[in-house]
Amino acid sequence: MLEKPSPPSGWKIPVIIASGIFTGLALFSLYISRATSYLGDNPETCVNCHIMAPQYATWYHSAHRGKTNCNDCHVPHNNVFNKYFFKAKDGLRHATIFSLRKEPQVIFIKEAGAAAVQKNCIRCHKDLITDSRLLTVNTEIVSSRMERSCTDCHRETPHGRVNSLSAVPWARVPLPESPLPHWLNGEKNKRSRKQNRN
Amino acid sequence: LASSIIERRAEAVFAYTPLLSFSENEPNSRVWGEAFPREYSSFLRTTDTTFRSRYNGSGLIDMLEEYPSMAILWAGYPFSKDYRQGRGHQHAIEDIRNTLRTGAPSGDTPSPLPNTCWTCKSSNVPGLIAAEGAAGFYRGTWEKRGAQVTQPIGCADCHDSRTMNLRITRPALKEAFEAMGRDINSVSHQEMRSLVCAQCHVEYYFNKNITPDVQYLVFPWKNGTTLEEMEKYYDDLGFSDWTHGISRAPMLKAQHPDFEVYLTGTHASRGVSCADCHMPFISEGGQKFTDHHIQSSLNSISRSCQVCHREETSRLVADVYQRQDKILENRKILEDMLVKCHFEAGTAWEKGATEAQMKEILNYIRKAQWRWDFAAAGHGNSFHSPVETGRIIASGISMAAEARLRLSRLLASLGSNNEVLLPDISTKEKAQSAAGLNMKKLNEEKAVFLKTVVPEWDKQAGQK
């Protein structure tokens, strides 16, 4: 009774072409959004999204510029797998929201992200906040000191107080180099200028 | 997806270079809106009247209905006829036409108020002042410019048409700065983000001695912008807005000292401007721009407060309401005391008190009510600067207390040592009739004015 669902023969070529285009587009998307760069730790990666510019700029003007990059704080460092899993998960969400233009005016760090950051503050500053003398008396007392978010007090570390997509309008952040050939780039420039004139 | 990414990268690189072909003081915001559609369409949203917070919002709240005592406190002054909590800028023209305060001019009957009243209501004003000078614009009664001033507050009020920079268009603010020995042209950009508002959201009075026959608009800041400094200014001038209808005290009316009270608060001391809270940034279609839907910040918490405060929305709303509740609690006490002051003083006159006996008492009433009004007339005060607003109310209470104590001694000496009985003022209607108003007549005249005169104004304006 049931027919085997097979495409009619005339579909073959268009389907091949379509999937070719699809694959091409997928690759192009990867290329153009520099998805590959997500694998690294370079802060410039994050400003691939201009949405991350405020965070980049504030980090760049903080004491943490010298010794840290975004991932030192924003990605778990307890083991390699967790690091990449977290990155992939976050990266995909950010990319999706970005492309759908659903980002809120003020981005808030999510719970999982905040927990990762907290662990990272401790990871680097552990010596300062642990008193080995106390540790011998009571290990709990140390953990109770770490329960409270570091940023409850260090409210400006490292992104400062004012946070919104528009927080640093003119800050010089490294813009990704244009992926378009120069001639096309030029055309596009002219066109959009014109558009704006109208 | 890919194209969206390309496009958004472009956004990051390009800014607009708009072409502005309209004149410097173009009163019609729609014209500006063609160049700046995003700002314009957000600006149009100030027509919305649906948002309501605990005490404020974008509707026209009838304050005399909420607080009937106010009709007594303003007895003998137009505010006892009609006073509402303001709404969005787009309604400015409509509301000044509708209010009973402007009366019902028609034929030979002029409005009781001068053209100065238009100053803060319309983007027609910068052009008219440029053409006729400030005094020229203010001269004459209010109905005279009914057909000239028809656009509500708009772009020309705050912007320079060539650069779109913020600019000051109201002479009163420039002059007030000069009086304080400051130059308004040398303020910072961030200050401008509050000063454009300070063109209107300030305490003011009409001075009749600057230009003959003109009620000239002045901000009383010569000694400074605190309550006491402005009070001293008025006292030195011997100025009073009106003589109270019941107590005969020489009264001051405080009008929306939003900017002055804001200056005394935590946010101002941290450099936070009016625009930071009332015109937060917003992104639409990847473009960041200033939200021109000026309104209660409680309707934009995620874009205004949360930029600086990483707190839950409910927590921030609670912060605002807690402050407002605490201030209102004592403001109402002061309100009640002032009602009693006026009636007790009225009784003292009836029993034959002399001018000399009443002089100091009336001065306490003046001072106490000035404090009450200063706190009440700025609808954002309790949040903008709760400690200062609380201070003002407490000192108002102590002055009203002094007035009542002296009145009680005076009344006793005039043979009347009992509590003065108050009329029923539990509703707006009852309070207004206790204040001696004939509301039926006022409303009827106004209705005729709105049906006959106003359409004529609009027709004339349309023909231009």
Place this chain on the structure above:
Amino acid sequence: LASSIIERRAEAVFAYTPLLSFSENEPNSRVWGEAFPREYSSFLRTTDTTFRSRYNGSGLIDMLEEYPSMAILWAGYPFSKDYRQGRGHQHAIEDIRNTLRTGAPSGDTPSPLPNTCWTCKSSNVPGLIAAEGAAGFYRGTWEKRGAQVTQPIGCADCHDSRTMNLRITRPALKEAFEAMGRDINSVSHQEMRSLVCAQCHVEYYFNKNITPDVQYLVFPWKNGTTLEEMEKYYDDLGFSDWTHGISRAPMLKAQHPDFEVYLTGTHASRGVSCADCHMPFISEGGQKFTDHHIQSSLNSISRSCQVCHREETSRLVADVYQRQDKILENRKILEDMLVKCHFEAGTAWEKGATEAQMKEILNYIRKAQWRWDFAAAGHGNSFHSPVETGRIIASGISMAAEARLRLSRLLASLGSNNEVLLPDISTKEKAQSAAGLNMKKLNEEKAVFLKTVVPEWDKQAGQK
């Protein structure tokens, strides 16, 4: 990496095994200090008395000298003899011995006060309460335990000796939580950083009906911790601390409601604890520890305020002073009104007023002064919660006003319709003599007590 961490932990364990060989309630902080030298040496700095801010600081400020009116407000109550602005914890024993309030017990003359007074002054208390129970400890007059309670506030008051965790050692706080239906064992760590202070920095009274012959320490929080909730508690109980020496009003004394007022402020609502401001972290040699030099935060701005507020020191100091100035302005007005209330009521009694005529008036005086005292007795209130403190003072002013108004009518009806003349109370001495005190005698007796009895106490304590 992992191995390195394990190694370092081991190091930590073996390098120091601090010998915590002292007992659970060891009263002597020096003993604890051997294990925790950093905390201990910072703790010792509370002996320092040199810092002075505009209104507070670590010196003993004589409040009756600064505000002579206070001697009138407390007429008939020990505070009119002597009241100072407190100083560092290390001085607690010295100061309670020195104050005239505890009298000059010697031979058969007991102190006018009970042992309950020691509760908040010493690290001897946890041990004594553990041994004798709360009621057992409170029983008897103050001099009875003079030789047992000699260590000032110390480690045992706030810490568990085995784990160094924070702990609550004062039964009154546990009981107050129970009365509110809360369990003090299930609070967060961050709350504990304020609750250890709330063992002492709170409003309290002595209840004589809990255990016969014992003045039992109670925090009046059953209905809650706001001013009105505590007032209701006292009113329901028909409680008063004393009957006023001039007005005969049934008074309440508010004592340092630091914690309660703090709870109503911005910082508390943001989870900032007492320890965050008064015991900030400090780093020494690569270690961060809690500064046990508890003092005015204005002497540690860079470590307390500036970690959270990136503002100039001068700006932060100005914030604090501005709030204090604004609150004090009206507190003084209320102070003056209350002085007049008392004398006017005194005059009314003299002129033959009846109990029935005075009842409500005295109740207004009680309520107004409770508000004044609530605001004044917490030396940090004006900063901890300026809006609430302002609210309280404003409502106090309105109640004092009501009392004075009724008094003026009453006095007029008794044939005296003039302002009541006040005695000269412009200095501490004059005010105290107006309050009917014989200061010379009190001071002389105290001097003898300090020279003869106190050294005896110390000798006995040393022998133990």
